[in-house]
Amino acid sequence: MTNFSYVILIPLIPLTVFLVTGLLGMKWKPLVSGVIGTVGLGISFFLSLFAAYQYFFATASAGGYHTIIPVNMLWLSFTSTLQIHMGVLLDPISVMMLVVVTTISFMAHIYSLGYMKGEKGFQRYYAFLSLFTFSMLGVVLSTNIFQMYIFWELVGASSFLLIGFYYDKPSAVAAAKKAFIVTRFADLGFLIGILILSFYTGTFDFSKLMQPGTSLFAGITGVSFLGISGITWAMTLIFMGAAGKSAMFPLHIWLPDAMEGPTPVSALIHAATMVVAGVFLVARMFPIYHFHAPDVLIFIGYVGGFTSLFAAIIAMTQFDIKRVLAYSTLSQIGYMMVALGVSGYGGEAGLGYTAGMFHLFTHAMFKALLFLGAGSIIHTVHSNLMKDMGSLRKYMPITHITFLAASLAISGIPPFAGFFSKDEILTAAFHANKLLFYVEYITAGITSFYIFRLYFNIFWGKDTNYEHKPHESPLNMVIPMIFLALGATFGGFIPFHDLVTSNMKPFADKLNILVSLPSVAIGLVGIAAAWILYKKENDLSDRIAKSLGVLYISTFHKFYIDELYLFVTKKIIFNGIARPIAWFDSKIVDGFMIGIGTVTMKISYKIKGLQSGELQQYAFVFIAGTIILALFLLYTLGFH
């Protein structure tokens, strides 16, 4: 057996970096903190790769993989049976997440050296980045739910600090607060779920809870509350926590606003790591969902399906490039939830599970890349809005090519990474739930449409009058993008069905032509639609402006088709469907959440009169309270 205890260093290095730069950073030159953070994370990154290599290739046996717990310290003991440990748990999904988190974080660290250069609070930024990475790694490696919850909250707190980094921007501060409070609200469900689960099963340990056929759940399936069994309650509440972090409808409202944070933070937190923590949580507890709460799993699938379609439609209407990417992230996480929701356990039935994890992996690569690309553009254009961009391919060739690779990956065009994972999800849905299959199928088309709308608007089209000429970003920003582009291009060839499966045993997986051909087709349709609408439209307006007359007449007919397209999409689809959904989102869902706050403040104002400062009134309330309490008790205890 290989000794894995060095894995504990992977989270401990960022923690040390955080403590050192947090405490001493102020005294150094800004760059020193950045370099220390980056080097530290680089070490973690290589250790993770090494651990993944050892785990997947050196310990493999015919029976599949095993859960390995190299470190586990007793921390709190409630009773002799209910004890809480702190430790490190390695199984295929945690090792995979280890690689994802350290890779993206390492890239964000390098990238930020260029992107955040000269920002006020550079040291603080790197300290927070290390803290976040540490907490995220803690979530991934937890051996029990309690430990996971601690790190889960720490992730929330550190992302609060990072989103609110531009603290002189009121919108950033509001967004940070919103993100924190919405996810905290979701976490209250998570906490109660944990309490119920551990109260009845008597343990927090994943290794005990995950054994199929364990008798731990006898007690909790027996009890019921409001006609629903205890385990269903517990698992639904735990999913509530997952939905908060992963921004599933209707708890998604914080994510688009969170884009106020620095762009590398968006890449790290809002694309690759924190937002997939919810998916990871569901995957971590998958055996419980599958064997004891299958209804909740179906519910998860539908929530994911709805979110993915809903968010994709909104993404079509956005003009801020980071917001497009934010909604796109929601939509893609919806895919992962669908994959888990339709999955079975073991062998080919568990395809959905593998596909969900696979998509999590590929999505981390291409979505982080899209964000870094967006950051590279914002860095040089100084605007988030599409209208301020155009024709950038001439000025930023590397950003252009890498962005294109990521766009093709998210659209599911072979041989880019997204094709393989999305195809597996669609296949899994096709076999398990036709409705979800169609929803995801349509979403795939919309996805390629909005991403290429973005792509054409940024890199093609008219040459905007830039204040100063755009330029390619510095090397320390470009290298991470190239690295991720390699991942987004070739990541799909990793044989996930041999590595990450629901029961940790490999199974044979083959391409399903019946699903993959139509899915590539709809991806291409989406790209074509975007091409016609956004590449040509701008080309046209350019040429019309230059030479009215001959060209105008020759392209008249085409223009007419464009108009029709525009009419159908912009007037009917946008105004009829997408706008109302966007309105519903911002007014009703958002409004409801704000409403709760307003009502609380109102009540608080109304009862202010109680606190008058008058002694007689205080005495009166005291006596009255006593009497009412006495009457209440006498009544409820049966003396009336």
Add this chain to the structure above:
Amino acid sequence: MDFKYILLMRHELLLLLVALIILMVDLFTSDKKKFRLIKFSLLLFTIATLVGFIPVKPGVLFGGAFQGNALTDFFKDILNVAVLIVFLQSDGYLKKIENTGKTGEFFVLIILTLLGMDFMVSSGDFLTFFIGLETASIPVAGLVAFDRFKSRSAEAGVKLILLSALSSGVLLFGISLIYGATGSIYFSDIAKHVTASPLIILGFIFFLSGMGFKISLVPFHLWTADVYEGAPINITAYLSVVSKGAAVFILTIILYKVFKNVTDLWETSLYVLAVLTMTVGNLFALRQDNIKRFLAFSSIAQAGFIMVGIMGTGSLGMTSVVYFILIYVFTNLGAFGVASAISSASGVETISGYNGLYSTNPRLSLIMMLALFSLAGIPPIAGFFGKFFLFTSAGSQGYFILILIGVLNATISLYYYLGVVKAMFINKSDTPIPYFRSSNFMRLSLLLCVAGLFSIGFIGGIFEYIMSISHLLF
């Protein structure tokens, strides 16, 4: 009664001794040299605190009127440490020109109230309990009115003494009804005879509302904000941590021991009080700008959470309450410490006055943030573990709805705690409080608080130790 038994009362006797020595020395110190009294008193009190840690076998004195065991000893140690932190933080306040003359009184009064609390904690019958309670209450009014030339302080003192008399009257009336129904004032005897008769119910409710006043449970809390605001900030800290903690402890003991056969009776009433206290405390805290009023309402809400934990009954309930109070000592004193440092350096006592504090006093801001996060229950800071065990304790009796209300309230509370954090870190100010260096005693006290905030949650042994000593009671 031989020497061994006297050791049982070592906390009380030492406090009395310290108080008397300070009183005598104070008498023979000229006004100009009074500032030396601070170090002298601190030294004496530290010795008394350390001696308190020496373990002594459990035992009973005066036919059961005074009980000493590992749990009461542990709790008195917590109170001692808390008072020590308050003393350290009062350094700046006492060095002000108008206060130096009153240094001796300050120490003596606080130590005497602590003496009362120690008797209350150890009481085995209602008489000792009531005498302890009154010893702990009356000097407090003097402390609240310590800034006697400030009208707010004087007003707060008068309010406290009047309302305190009212509540003590009601409480005493409750005790006499219970005595009438059971024929005894000893906790162990009453426990045998107590039944859910109307007389007992009335007696219990009067007793509970009297205690509710001390702990500031809603609707018996109205004095809290005015008194907390009027009192000098260190006294407010003392009231919100030490007074409240001691009252909660003895309430829990009495509920568990005396009223153990009528759990329905007190669980129903506590349920209502817990919900009211958490909710109303939170709603008021939402719109406070004065930091003392803000912390007052926040401490009301925290008392509501403790009531949730008491619902757990048995050793788990007892442990979670004591554990929470231990954490609460470091948390609240951390917050008050920062507020007091700022108040004595610049006189600012409003939250809006804290705008931009991080840019000038980053360390103080960080400590305040930690303390507030702990109050809000954000892991991995100790406050989270405190709340977690309170909820677990209630969960063990199946009060899931109550936990839900509790957790919802904790989420609401996050809003206003973050509001203060926002003021310090995010809001800009043209005239932030300038940088200042707090006294070494203040620094030491804040260091203690921060160490507590980080270590108590992570040192698993603390919870286990409290569990093992509360186990002996049941």
